[in-house]
Amino acid sequence: MIDPSPTLPRKPEVRFGQQLSRGGHWRRSALFSGPAVIWLALLLLVPLLIVTGISFLTRGEYGGIEWHFTFDSYKRLAGFGDLGFDALYPVILLRSLALGGATAALSLLAAAPLAFYIARVSDTMKNVALTLVVIPFWTNLLIRTYAWQIILSPESWVTQAVHGLGIGVAGEPLYPGTLAVLIGMVCDFLPFMVLPLYASVEKIDWSLAEAAADLGANRVQVFRHALLPQIIPGLVAGVILVFLPATGQFVIPDLLGGAKTAMLGNVIQQQFASSRDWPFGSAISFVALVLVMAGLWIYLRRGA
Amino acid sequence: MKSKTFPIIHAVMAALAVLVSTPARAEEPQTLNLFIWSEYIDPGIVTNFEHEFNCKVNIDLYEDTESMLAKVQGGGAGMYDVVVPSDNLVPVMVKQKLLAPLRHENIPNLKNLDAKFISPDYDKGNKYSVAYQWGTMGILVRKAEGKPLPDSWGVLFDPQQQIGSFMLIDSVRDQVGAALKYKGYSINTTDIKQLKEARDLIIEAKQRSVGFDGSVGVKNKVLAKTAQMGIVYSGEAARAITDDKETAYVIPKEGSVIWVDNLVVLAKAPHRDLAEKFINYILDPKVGAQLSSYTQFATPNKAAKQFVSPDDLNNTSIYPPAETMAKLEFLQDLGAKLRLYDEVWTQVKAK
Amino acid sequence: MKRNSLALTLSATALYLFLYAPIAVVIVYSFNAARFGATWTGFTTKWYSTLLHNSLALHAAENTLWLGVFSTVISTVLGTLLGFGMSRYEFPGKEVFGKLLYVPVFVPDIVLAVSLLLFYSIIRSWLGLLELGLTTMILAHVTFQIPFVAIVVRARLVGLDPSLEEAARDLGANEWQAFRHVILPLILPGVMAGGMLAFTLSLDDFVVSFFTSGPGSTTLPILIYSSVKRGITPDINALSTLIILASVLATIVVAILQRIKTSTRNHIK
Secondary structure, eight states: OOOOOTTSOOOOOOOTTTTOOHHHHHHHHHHHTHHHHHHHIIIIIHHHHHHHHHTTSEEOBTBSEESOOOOHHHHHHHTEETTEEOTHHHHHHHHHHHHHHHHHHHHHHHHHHHHHHHHHSOHHHHHHHHHHHHHHHHSOHHHHHHHHHHHTSTTSHHHHHHHHTTOSOTTSOSOSSHHHHHHHHHHHHHHHHHHHHHHHHHTOOHHHHHHHHHTTOOHHHIIIIIIHHHHHHHHHHHHHHHHHHHHHOOHHHHHHTTTOSOOHHHHHHHIIIIIOOHHHHHHHHHHHHHHHHHHHHHHHHTTO | OGGGGHHHHHHHHHHHHHHHHHHHHHTOTTEEEEEEETTOSOHHHHHHHHHHHTOEEEEEEESSHHHHHHHHHHHOTTSOSEEOOBGGGHHHHHHTTOEEOOOGGGOGGGGGBOGGGSSOTTSGGGSSEEEEEEEEEEEEEEOOTTOOOOOSTHHHHOTTTOOSOEEEESOHHHHHHHHHHHTTOOTTOOOHHHHHHHHHHHHHHHHHSSOEEOHHHHHHHHHTTSOSEEEEEHHHHHHHHHHOTTEEEEOOTTOEEEEEEEEEEETTOTTHHHHHHHHHHHTSHHHHHHHHHHHOSBOOBTTTGGGSOHHHHTOTTTSOOHHHHTTEEEOOOOGGGHHHHHHHHHHHHHO | OOOOOHHHHHHHHHHHHHHHHHHHHHHHHTTBOOSSSSOOOOBOOHHHHHHHTOHHHHHHHHHHHHHHHHHHHHHHHHHHHHHHHHHHOOOTTHHHHHHHTTHHHHSOHHHHHHHHHHHHHHHHHHHSOOOSSHHHHHHHHHHHHHHHHHHHHHHHHHTSOHHHHHHHHHTTOOHHHHIIIIIHHHHHHHHHHHHHHHHHHHHHOOHHHHHHOOTTOOOHHHHHHHHHHHTOOHHHHHHHHHHHHHHHHHHHHHHHHHHHHHHHHHHHO
């Protein structure tokens, strides 16, 4: 980053655009922002509107769509399907939220020591420590996920060791299962929690903690009142960065859950990749979209 | 000054130019786009076909027939040249206008088919489809010392009869069919009560299982000892037994699914002529024999049988004896009622 | 600055081990002779030679690279222009648009994937355009890449000294020239970082690619997914090891390049 040079006279600071007429702004926006705005309008906004629209249409007898307005997909989503009432989909929604929440919580638990550790090593080590967090993020998610299949398979020594400790049934795999899914999720999302948290931890003003301690606060009180408020922005950013994508994750539950425990993402995938029920798949997608919008609203309101 | 802005513009133009020209690259006149199950064609046959007809074959793979149809429905009838639907999906694809009629004058080898596979119920007059391979569904089991082989679907669906870890098959009609058969119902039932029973059976079994996979995936996981047994198709079982003598194939006594996979040409196939040449090539007696030797499924090609090894022809995993055949049932297209199965399947996966 | 306690150092080490366990396992197992399962049956390098003759894998690698390069070039150009345009010029609805820009960052891949699948399908049935293939995949990837590039570039622009823009204008440069010759060189590290991020996202993407791919446009993640589903992994382990090595090398090269840049700049100062 370039520092403002002290030798230049500080003349009135005028950024581009500050003296332009409204038309001038629009013309220049058309040049610079225009192409990307059009691109996103066509390939993001329109498709999402199409999903919303199709969720109110009827499924054709053999898949595809018929132009006939209906709330059927939403009724089915609410539990009133062809086989009678079953609160299945609300349960899946809750379960996906729970999985996202558990992933975010565990990631936070794991990320906190790492963030504090990195913030306290020497500056040279800091680069190394941060790069070490980032490298797994640059390597393919699928590769890291199926690696857990190997690690948790019945013959691996990790599994043997776990069974040796008397946990679980010998010969039965740790994977597929909810535990395997959670492990895979945390391993995948940890960098997204560590980085924002570290950014906040690094900026901590430790003198506040010392002052609090001097005033007789115990360790819990110091953390609660002097440190926690300072890392809240990073914490919120991290939680949302992990929670939202984790809720809609479909690859990890699919590969590590043995396609047994369905999440929101798996149900959507199933509608488009085998059941050919586009309206129903669209309805679930729409629910996921609303969820994201709500999360995004919180995220942007906190100004993170 | 201005000239220096050109490199950026050039870069963008070049990128766009390539973008526009990529479809052209994929549409060279002599390319056959084939969408087929995994491990379902001998790579040697593909190479020979490429040599003989001076073309290139592009192969994409799928693991179950429903996902093939979903992909084709999403990508349109011009997406591939040849795909391989199972018997019950041929009428679905016809009604969806996804298939091109076969021009029989281009497929003289049609005469090689066994009479049983000519003009089947699901495609009268072989208007759209030609049988590729046929087979059954059953259980691939790792033999346990001193224990008899299981002979019932109960080994999966009844906790009392379970003797080891198992995998279910990730294919709606097949898996629901297995549960229906266990209960003594038809695999083509549209009775909601029966379907609910089947659903509950599978949901219960799912909790005790190692998970769902396609037939090839189940086979590989049994070979890898991730599971003791699992639902597979006959060819996967026969190949597994060749790889590992400690495994066996069982068709449960309650009955099971018999199926025929078919070669079809998509309605807007970019290379319809080549597609028909390919179908004719597969129907060649020697090619047909090579195919079945590789897949270890049964051949519908009567002329090919003389080139198939006697070992394979006498293998009851591949060609079941008459008393087993009597217990097998074909899946049928159920029209609008199919969504009952979809709902069952979604619930099974989601519970 | 406080020192790290032993407990903190130990838990940090454990977490690093946790992050690297899968990567290490894949590398180790790429030398395992067993064809099925996780039992170690001996050391071999045969899976690497198998891989060299696996035309599907080579073709998928080629597709992945083209997809990554083209989508990254387009999204970096559009995203940089957008990042600059949004930080300097007003247009109606900019506020809302700026918020919507975050949607692709947070929205589950699967929702984006199926919405594009439906969009392509409708366009195809109306106009006969957009057969699924590399083109539709590039369009899809650019869509989720643009916001990342724009956000990274905009962050870089915020820290820029306004007097430089002022000077360029005083010297008679029009906006485009000033952008091209003054701003762009200054924000180049941000643009590079955005581009790298975009490229990584493209290489990593499975879900969007899976739904928007067509005949012969299989990418490495799609290949890996279907192989894993089928339970055949030995040469996929070898393939993954090569991918891991490439990504680690790339990360290190980028880190070193940034080092050199900072140190030269500090030197000049």
